Every structure is written in structure tokens, then in C-alpha cells.
Amino acid sequence: MTVDQMGLGLTRASFVIFLFLFLASPPPSSAAIGGASGEDYIRPLPRETLSFPWRPKLSSGPQQVHISLAGMNHMRITWITYDKSSPSIVEYGTSPGKYTSSSQGESSSYKYLFYSSGNINHAVIGPLASNTYYYYWCGGQGPEFQLKTPPSQFPITFAVVGDLGQTGWTKSTLEHISQCKYDVHLLPGDLSYADYQQHLWDSFGELVQPLASTRPWMVTEGNHEKESILMFKSGFQAYNARWKMPYEESGSTSNLYYSFEVAGVHIIMLGSYTDYDENSDQYAWLKADLARVDRERTPWLLVLLHVPWYNTNWAHQGEGEEMMAAMEPLLYAAGVDILIAGHVHAYERMERIYNKAFDPCGLVHITIGDGGNREGLAQRFRHPKPEWSVFREASFGHGELRIVNSTHAFWSWHRNEDDESVKSDDVWINSLVSTGCITEMKPEYRKVLMAP
Ligand SMILES: [Fe+2]
DSSP states (O other), rough: OOOOGGSSSSOHHHHHHHHHHHHSOOOOOGGSSSSSOOOOOOOOOOOOOOOOOOOOOOOSSOOEEEEESSSTTOOEEEEEETTTTTTOEEEEEBBBBBOOOOEEEEEEEOOOOTEEEEOEEEEOOOOOOOOOOOEEEEEEEEEEEEOOOOOOSSSSEEEEEOOOBBHHHEEEEEEEEHTTSSSSEOOOOOOOEEETTTHHHHHHHHHHHHHTTTTTEEEOOOGGGOOTOOOOOOHHHHHHHHOOOOOOOTTOTTTTSSEEEEEEEEEEOOOSSSOSSSSSHHHHHHHHHHHHOTTTTEEEEEEEOOOOOOOOOTTTHHHHHHHHHHHHHHHHTTTTTEEOOOOSSEEEEEEEETTTEEEESEEEEEEEEOOTTTOOOOBBEEEEEEEOEEEEEEEEEEEEEEEEEEEEEEEEEEEEEEEEEEEEEEEEEEEEHTTTTTTTHHHHHHHHHHOO
């Protein structure tokens, strides 16, 4: 079989380069090999990477449609076409087939070695009513899509999962998420696991479209988004082109970190793979963003990033330490309620922590890098388990965070048990606003936020 017969649209030379880059990509987590984490749950077997019939580029219809929040009451619609004359326009309305509004977008494309992307379109629609179904189509052709805007006030539910990839377990996780009534999807990094093979970004876009075209997907970058090549490619080219997030809307100059507000929750998406020291742009932006948070308007404050700061798994031990040393005092001083990370292919929920110890005014840390990636699970946990680690297990699954009101939220983790979603961990979380931590914050911590 020739390379072209394999349906990848590659020349033999480019295939050889892709193969080389693939082999040179980061090795699977070493912690995927090893003993059990101590739980008596018998895990189902690994599942293979999905294979997709490669779609010919002749189709001019919209593909890989996904949506994301883009400032107050606005939504960004993203899609790809292979017809350069296809207009970058979204028409939409609240009844099927009746489009009362339209929005002009912009399109771009990128080249990566021998790969040329389709036209990547982004169009922002709105202002939109909250908690409302809208019907839309892209470029004046193709199927009609339906989306639901999030509520403007509590309660609100987030589906949460990191390190998705595109394996049989990814499919299972996505099916379980689709059964959950959620408003916004949060993804703390490692999306497609394309790892230089750009067509895998396209297949990932197709795989997630049924969910990502109906509810906003808010993502931040992981190591598998980087795809840098020494002295040739600076990194995040495909990720930034395809998964544009509301960084401009939140005063950031980089798609790698931004924030947004929805229904009484301020959510900060940090970048583990861009500078974060005290002299960095990200640090300055974070400080300014935290200063803008109004706990009357958004009583809940969440942070998502890829590399966990607290982690009792042997996988990726200590990788988050530097970033934590730089930014933990800021997040603590601002009274961040929950920090959600990915990267480690297991689930772990921790107590409120600050400075490596239990602290009632610290952050609840959750690691949920178990969406279904091809590298497998990180099964080796460190012993003895520190007191602040409450629940840990190496299984694929997803999380759901239902913020009920300004004081209470319900977090649950749902393990993929064969093809069934089984709730395996849950906890009620009180907001720091309700426990008095915000008003009683010591002046020395406040100074960290106020310092120039
Ligand atoms: Fe990762």
C-alpha cells in the first residue's frame, strides 16, 4: 500500500518526516507501567486509538464545528472548510431554519511542514439571551447546528475532563459527558494528541463536533499542543489557529492564558507552557485579572491549568513546582476556590491546600487527566498518602461541577467502568466567600496582590 492509498494525503517524503517526528515525540508516561494504586477496582483493558475514514478535502461544507464563550453574552463559532470561496459567516436564530441574525467572521489557514490546513473560520455571534437554544449554520451551507447558551445565574454545571486524545476510551468518556446535563465544558489541556501529525487535529475536530458544536468548550494548552521544532517552529501553531479562546476579550495578549465569567463564576485558564515567573507577561496579566474579580458578581473563582501543582502520583512528579512557587501566593491571596489540572493520567482530589499543607483558606486541588488518551493510565501512586490527598485512582473518567449557589458546589468524578459511567467520588465544596476567608485574609497576603 502506498502512502497516498493510506488516505493521509501525504507524499512519501513528508510521510517519512512525519514518521520521524512521531517517533521523536515525547515517550508515553513512564508511570503508565507499574503496579496498582492500592484500590481494589479491577480496571477494564486499554482501548486502541480510533481510526477515522479520512474525509476527502472536496467537501466545502462546514467541518469540525465547535463553539466557545467570547465575552459577555457572546459565542465564538469555529469551523473548517476546504472551499476558499465559502463565506466566513454564521446565520442564527432561536427557531430551526429561521435565521434572524448573522455575523461576519474571519478565516485563516496554516502550513505545517507538508501539511496545509483547510480554511479555519471564527465568527462571534451575539448578544445572545442566556439559557436559550439557538440554531445556526456556517458559511450558508451544510447541516444546521444547535447550541444552548449558559445560564446567567446559578445553578450552572461544568463538564470537566483533561488529556482527551482520540481512543476508544475517549469515545466512551464523550458519550458519558453527553448524558450529563451540563452548560460549559472545561478542558485543562492535551486535546488531540496529534503530536505533529496535523491530520489528527482534523480527526479530533470531527470526533468532538457532536458535543463541541452544542455547548461551549473552554480549553487551555497542554504539552501535546506544543508541536515545536527546534529553530523551525515556535509551537502551538495548530492549537492557536484552531482553538481560539477569548484572550483578547479578557485583556490577555496570548491565546495560552485568558479568563472568562459565566453565571457568577470567574474562571482563569493559565498556561503551563509559557512564561510564568514574576517578570513574565502571564504573571502581570494574572495579577491584573485577579484584581478585576468582583466577588459580589462572581462569588466563585476557579483556575485551570495543565500541570498539577500538588500530585501524589509518580507520573510528572515535581513538574509543577516552579510555576507553583511563582503563582501560588497570588492565587491564595485572591481566594481562588478550586484549581483543576490534567497531565497526570489519573484522578486525584485533594483538601484545601496552601504552601504544601492543609489550609482552610487554600485551594481545593483536583487532577483529572484521565479523559482517554493513547498513553494509558498513570497507575503508581506514592506511599504513604499525604493527609491532604483525599481520593486518588488511576481510571479513565470525567468530572462534573455543579455550582448550586454562591456558597455551595457539588463535585463528582465519574469513572468509565467498561461502557458505563459510575459516580465514584463526590464532595460538597463551600465557597471561600461563604467561609469568611476572603474578608479575613491577612494583610501580608493582600500585599502580594497589591504590590506593583
Ligand atoms: Fe500532558
